Amino acid sequence: MMWMMTPQFEPNDKWALKARELGYRARSVFKLQELDERFKIIKKGYNILDIGAAPGSWLQYVEKRMGPQGQAIGLDLQPIEGLSKAIQTFVCNIEQLEEVDVILQSAHPALFDVVLSDIAPSTSGIKDRDQWLSIELSTHVVEISRKWLKKNGTLVMKILRGADFDVFLKELKPLFREVKVAHAKASRQSSREVYVVGIGKKSENRSQ
Numbered sequence: 001m002m003w004m005m006t007p008q009f010e011p012n013d014k015w016a017l018k019a020r021e022l023g024y025r026a027r028s029v030f031k032l033q034e035l036d037e038r039f040k041i042i043k044k045g046y047n048i049l050d051i052g053a054a055p056g057s058w059l060q061y062v063e064k065r066m067g068p069q070g071q072a073i074g075l076d077l078q079p080i081e082g083l084s085k086a087i088q089t090f091v092c093n094i095e096q097l098e099e100v101d102v103i104l105q106s107a108h109p110a111l112f113d114v115v116l117s118d119i120a121p122s123t124s125g126i127k128d129r130d131q132w133l134s135i136e137l138s139t140h141v142v143e144i145s146r147k148w149l150k151k152n153g154t155l156v157m158k159i160l161r162g163a164d165f166d167v168f169l170k171e172l173k174p175l176f177r178e179v180k181v182a183h184a185k186a187s188r189q190s191s192r193e194v195y196v197v198g199i200g201k202k203s204e205n206r207s208q
């Protein structure tokens with residue numbers, strides 16, 4: 001019998017090796033780098049919220065790009081340790097929006113220039129379920145962005161593309177001047193993940 005040539009999980013793939021060489025905590029840093037190079041997302045002095053931030057490679061990248069005047073906050077179910085003082089991290093479930101509000105009110109009451117989300121549900125292997133959970137989490141990310149992203153700010157989120165994706169995108173579009181859907185080279189070939197980039201939030205009104 002011939003073995004099927006399905007893509008295998010390769011913990012030591014070229015992106016993982018490159019991340020290790022450069023001192024990044026995860027290969028996903030290259031996805032953010034690619035999006036940043038393409039859409040010019042992060043600038044010096046920016047205030048940035050990173051949702052689903054553990055183990056912290058996006059925050060490592062953000063720190064370099066925002067420079068000493070910038071500030072970043074990372075939220076995750078898992079603790080993130082060992083980053084610099086310009087970065088505060090908190091353990092929380094972002095589905096608890098009130099908890100997120102309380103954390104942000106005390107740690108960073110000002111609105112953010114950029115909200116990033118690489119959040120991912122624990123995958124079950126059941127494709128439809130995982131995609132649905134990804135949209136669920138992304139809906140919370142949008143709610144947080146409605147409140148905490150500045151007017152003209154940028155939202156970047158990872159989503160597993162599935163049946164509900166088009167409806168989700170349709171609902172997101174009115175909130176931004178422009179919404180782009182991008183694939184990252186460092187995403188695994190077998191992955192259905194895409195990055196949605198909302199550019200130019202239209203309103204600062206938290207109820208819109």
Ligand SMILES: C[S@@+](CC[C@H](N)C(=O)[O-])C[C@H]1O[C@@H](n2cnc3c(N)ncnc32)[C@H](O)[C@@H]1O
Binds near residue numbers: 028059121
């Ligand atoms: C792919 S990882 C993020 C990797 C990160 N961008 C990096 O570069 O290090 C996805 C993260 O989403 C987090 N996550 C999943 N559900 C969450 C939730 N409800 N609240 C907060 N974080 C969550 C997971 O704990 C996990 O650390």
